[in-house]
Amino acid sequence: xxxxxxxxxxxxxxxxxxxENDEFSYPKEFKNQxxxxxxxxxxxxxxxxxxxxxxxxxxxxxxxxxTKVDFSNDLESAKEQLSAYVEYEKQIxxxxxxxILANTANDxxxxxxxxxxxxxxxxxxNSLRTIDEYIDFYTTKINNKEKVMSNTYKLNELLHKxxxxxxxxxxxxxxxxxxxxxxxxxxxxxxxxxQIRAAIKDTLEELFNQNGDxxxxxxxxxxxxxxxxxxxxxxxxxxDFREILSFIEENILPYINDKTTAGQDxxxxxxxxxNKYVGKADKNQAFTPDHITDFMAKISGVNKHSVVLDPCCxxxxxxxxxxxxxxxxxxxxxxxxxxxxxxIFGIEFDEDVYGLxxxxxxxxxxxxxxxxxxxxFDYKDWIIRNKPNVIxxxxxxxxxxxxxxxxxxxxxxxxxxxxxxxxxxxxKYISDILNSINQPAILAVLLPVSCAIGTxxxxxxxxxxxxxxxxxxxxxxxxxxxxxxGASASACCMVFKVGKKHSDITNPxxxxxxxxxxxxxxxKNLGRxxxxxxxxxSRWVEIENQWIELYRTRKSVDGLSATHKVSGSDEWLxxxxxxxxxxxxxxxxxxxxxxxxxxxxxxxxxxxxx
Numbered sequence: 001x002x003x004x005x006x007x008x009x010x011x012x013x014x015x016x017x018x019x020e021n022d023e024f025s026y027p028k029e030f031k032n033q034x035x036x037x038x039x040x041x042x043x044x045x046x047x048x049x050x051x052x053x054x055x056x057x058x059x060x061x062x063x064x065x066x067t068k069v070d071f072s073n074d075l076e077s078a079k080e081q082l083s084a085y086v087e088y089e090k091q092i093x094x095x096x097x098x099x100i101l102a103n104t105a106n107d108x109x110x111x112x113x114x115x116x117x118x119x120x121x122x123x124x125x126n127s128l129r130t131i132d133e134y135i136d137f138y139t140t141k142i143n144n145k146e147k148v149m150s151n152t153y154k155l156n157e158l159l160h161k162x163x164x165x166x167x168x169x170x171x172x173x174x175x176x177x178x179x180x181x182x183x184x185x186x187x188x189x190x191x192x193x194x195q196i197r198a199a200i201k202d203t204l205e206e207l208f209n210q211n212g213d214x215x216x217x218x219x220x221x222x223x224x225x226x227x228x229x230x231x232x233x234x235x236x237x238x239x240d241f242r243e244i245l246s247f248i249e250e251n252i253l254p255y256i257n258d259k260t261t262a263g264q265d266x267x268x269x270x271x272x273x274x275n276k277y278v279g280k281a282d283k284n285q286a287f288t289p290d291h292i293t294d295f296m297a298k299i300s301g302v303n304k305h306s307v308v309l310d311p312c313c314x315x316x317x318x319x320x321x322x323x324x325x326x327x328x329x330x331x332x333x334x335x336x337x338x339x340x341x342x343x344i345f346g347i348e349f350d351e352d353v354y355g356l357x358x359x360x361x362x363x364x365x366x367x368x369x370x371x372x373x374x375x376x377f378d379y380k381d382w383i384i385r386n387k388p389n390v391i392x393x394x395x396x397x398x399x400x401x402x403x404x405x406x407x408x409x410x411x412x413x414x415x416x417x418x419x420x421x422x423x424x425x426x427x428k429y430i431s432d433i434l435n436s437i438n439q440p441a442i443l444a445v446l447l448p449v450s451c452a453i454g455t456x457x458x459x460x461x462x463x464x465x466x467x468x469x470x471x472x473x474x475x476x477x478x479x480x481x482x483x484x485x486g487a488s489a490s491a492c493c494m495v496f497k498v499g500k501k502h503s504d505i506t507n508p509x510x511x512x513x514x515x516x517x518x519x520x521x522x523x524k525n526l527g528r529x530x531x532x533x534x535x536x537x538s539r540w541v542e543i544e545n546q547w548i549e550l551y552r553t554r555k556s557v558d559g560l561s562a563t564h565k566v567s568g569s570d571e572w573l574x575x576x577x578x579x580x581x582x583x584x585x586x587x588x589x590x591x592x593x594x595x596x597x598x599x600x601x602x603x604x605x606x607x608x609x610x
Contacts, residue, residue, distance in 0.1 A: 001107050001128070003067060006054060010063055011131040014056040024055040026088040033092055040084040044077055049084035061135045062095035071101045071110070083116040087331040096328065098134045113137050117333030119340075119365050142530050142538055144255050145269055149526045151251040152270060158247055162240045164232055170315075171352060174359040175227050176248050177256075177270075179203045181363060186245045193238050196245075197228045207362050218373065219358040222351060256363075287314055288394045288446060289482060289528070291518065291540055293321040296444045296493060298548055299474070300390050304329040304339060309388035311376035311395075311430055313346030316357035318392040319371070320364055345386050346371040347379055349403065376426070377405045383433050391434075391443040391498070395426035397489055420458040422451050428466050431498045435469050441498040443470075449477070449490045452572040464568025467502035474551055475572045476513040479520070485527050492573065502567075509563040511554050512574035519543045 007015055007022070018032075019025045027050050030037035039048040054065040064085050071078040078101055086099050101110040111125035159169050176184075179200040186196050201224055208216040227233060236244075252270060269290050297318070302308060308322040323344050330336045344366070348354040354373040361371065370386070372379065398418040401409045408425055419425060427445055434441050452475055454460045466472075474495040482491055500507070519539030520528040531539045550561045562578035570576075 001102060001104060001109075003054070003104065006065060006067070006102055006128065009128045009130065010054075010056050010065070010134070011058070014058045014063075014131050016055045016057050019051070022054065024052045026050055026052065026085065026092070029092055030088075035092065040087065042077065042080060044080075049081050052085045056131050057095060058131050059135055060095050061098065061131070061138055062089055062093065063098045063100065063131060063134055064089060065100045065102055067102050067104050069105045070103050070108075072108075079116050082112075083332065086114075086116055090331040096138045098137060100128075102128070114328060115330050115333055115336055117336050119327070119333075119336060139541075142532060146526065146529060148252065148255045148270055149529070151247075151255075153525050155244075155247055155252065158244060162236060162244065164236075164244075167352065168227070168230060168232060171223070171356050171359065172227050172230075172233060173248060174356055174363070175200060175204070175223055176245055177252060178207070178359050178363050180245065180249050180253055181256075182207065184245070186242055191238065193234065193236055193241055196238070196241055197233065201228055204362075219355065222355040222373075223359070226352060226355060287483070288317050290317065290321070291520075291530070291544070292446070292478070292482065292493075293317045293392070295544055295547065296392055296446075297321045297325050298544075299495060299551055300392060300442045300444045302326055302390055304335050306390045307343045307345070307386065307388045308390045308392060309345045309347075309383065309386070309430075310393050311347045311379075311383075311391070311426065312393050313348045313357055313371060314353055314394070316346060316360040316371065318394075319344050319346050319357070320360060322390070322392060323361075323364065323366060340366045344370065345383075345388060347376045348373060349375050375403065377429065380433055383430070384437055387437070387439050388434070389439065389441045391430055391441055391445070393426065393430075393444075394446040395423040397423045397448050399423070420456065421462050422448050422459065424451050424459060424462045424466070427494075427496070428462055431466060431470050431496065434498050438499065440500070442473075443496040443498050445494050445496075446478075446491050447494060449492050449573065452477075452492050452494070454569075454571065460569055463572070466496070467568050469499065469501060471497040471500045471502045471504065471507050472510050472566065472572065473497050474511040474513065475574070476515045476547070476551075477574050479516050479518050481522065481528065482518075484522060494572070508554060509565045510572075511551055512562045512564065512572075512577055513547060513550060514560055514562075514574040514578055515547055517543065 003022075015022060017024055018028050027037045027039070039050060041048050052064055053067045056063040056065075064082065066078065066082045066085065068078055082099050082101055086097055089095060089097055097114055099112040099114075099116050103109070107127065109126065109128060111122045112120045113122055114120045155173065156169065159173070164172060182203050184196075184199055184203055185191075186199070191199075201220075204223055205216075205220055208220055256270065300306075302322045302325045304326050306322065306326055308319065308326070310316075310318045310322075313319055323339060326339045326343065327336050330339065344361075346357060348357055348371065351373055354371070357371050372382070376383075396403070396419070400418060401412070404419060404425070412420060423445075424447065427443065427447075431441075431443060450456075451459055451463075454463055472494065474493075476493040478491050478493060480490050481488075483489060519531050519542075521531055523529040533539050533542065549555075550557060554563055556562045556578070558579040560578070562574055564577040566572060
């Protein structure tokens with residue numbers, strides 16, 4: 001492909017050059033930014049890599065194109081050169097990157113989203129795209145999300161029709177999805193049910209072997225025993241089995257591209273939607289929506305240096321999001337491998353959900369993550385050894401006595417069956433461990449609003465205890481039905497600086513956000529669905545940017561945010577400290593308030609018929 005054709009296809013309006021012949025000199029750009037340029041040299045001939053052939057930039061996405069007559073003549077050298085330019089770009093900008101090798105002798109190309117590594121390589125990208133299409137690699141597509149949600153509900157009906165029980169569905173579908181993603185053959189009419197299941201098991205075993213998974217035997221055993229050997233799955237008619245696999249392949253898999261940010265979001269959306277059916281009878285199980293995990297990873301500052309722990313990891317949603325964000329911050333394949341092998345840790349109590357987390361991480365091309373099965377209260381030494389500096393979690397709000405340590409349950413009243421701190425004890429437990437080894441960390445946790453109000457003595461006391469060694473940095477009040485249609489709890493997100501006393505005079509006031517509108521609306525048979533603005537863009541993207549900007553600048557905006565110095569005995573909600581923006585109120589708001597108050601009176605038995 002000729003150079004001019006490459007430029008016109010991607011978009012000549014977005015071409016960026018700083019020397020003649022439209023090339024881009026990184027030494028010159030480093031000098032312009034008063035940065036020291038340290039050249040990367042070829043491992044083969046010592047040549048310095050300095051000038052990129054073609055560069056485009058739009059909306060904080062950089063397209064880096066290195067042309068060769070035929071890069072297959074010396075592919076490793078070409079990849080090494082392109083990788084150097086990616087590393088330079090990471091040093092001079094915060095741009096997301098699409099890296100491309102392009103032949104001038106023919107139309108052959110190779111494309112990487114981010115780092116020039118095996119995990120970022122996009123094998124199905126065989127022709128050049130426009131820059132807007134490349135930008136889509138880093139954005140979410142709302143229509144696709146709705147399509148996946150709609151198809152997921154249809155798949156649920158199909159599973160119900162074929163007798164697959166609710167608690168089994170999510171892990172069964174996840175296992176099938178993983179096998180299909182890795183080339184499962186199931187369409188031959190000669191295949192039996194047992195042969196399809198054997199092929200799925202072989203695929204899983206190969207994936208665990210490839211990734212050197214330390215808990216391979218346990219994870220494979222769980223998936224085999226709980227799913228593939230389950231009586232319901234073994235009893236599926238082969239035609240029904242093929243129908244289910246075909247539906248997943250045709251209606252779910254095409255929308256999932258785990259090499260793009262959009263793909264990551266869609267995949268988590270699939271799990272979150274389907275997880276509503278895992279342990280449905282257990283109203284305590286609240287799986288975190290993907291856009292909230294994204295927000296929490298961003299405010300926690302997850303990057304390539306982060307060592308992330310989720311001590312109640314569920315299906316792995318926080319771990320997937322943290323890994324994605326950390327990988328995007330990398331400049332080299334070596335850094336990416338370090339993140340996957342040494343920096344992602346999870347603990348999950350429920351064996352069924354633990355298997356789901358293992359599958360989820362494998363689908364995201366990572367079988368090395370250290371996810372263990374058991375109670376986080378039994379893994380103190382393991383946590384100390386791994387020294388996490390970012391904690392992301394959504395602990396159980398109503399943990400039973402048998403799920404908590406005796407030293408804690410002994411303090412409960414005799415008639416108390418559930419955790420009186422509503423999950424706060426998990427925060428104290430993890431922060432105490434990190435403080436015992438002087439390990440600073442950011443801890444972001446989802447807790448019920450009752451924890452922030454703190455009317456009970458147990459909650460008030462533990463809030464004060466936590467603040468003795470840690471800072472309450474921020475609290476965000478989230479939408480009322482953020483877990484809909486799963487758990488009904490109203491939640492808030494709290495952010496703590498572990499290891500820095502709240503009473504430290506250098507601490508700024510706690511930031512409070514009244515973040516009740518995330519741009520999602522309930523939609524029949526779809527749950528909460530992302531909305532678009534008048535320009536057709538995602539409302540959530542704009543709202544999230546506003547939320548993060550307010551938090552980082554600690555601005556007080558009437559009706560939206562406030563800052564205030566608080567203690568353990570105070571209310572930890574924005575509603576207690578922000579000023580009302582009366583200009584936004586209308587008659588509907590007044591009527592809704594009256595309706596809510598009336599509903600409260602009826603519920604409390606304070607309204608009687610005359």
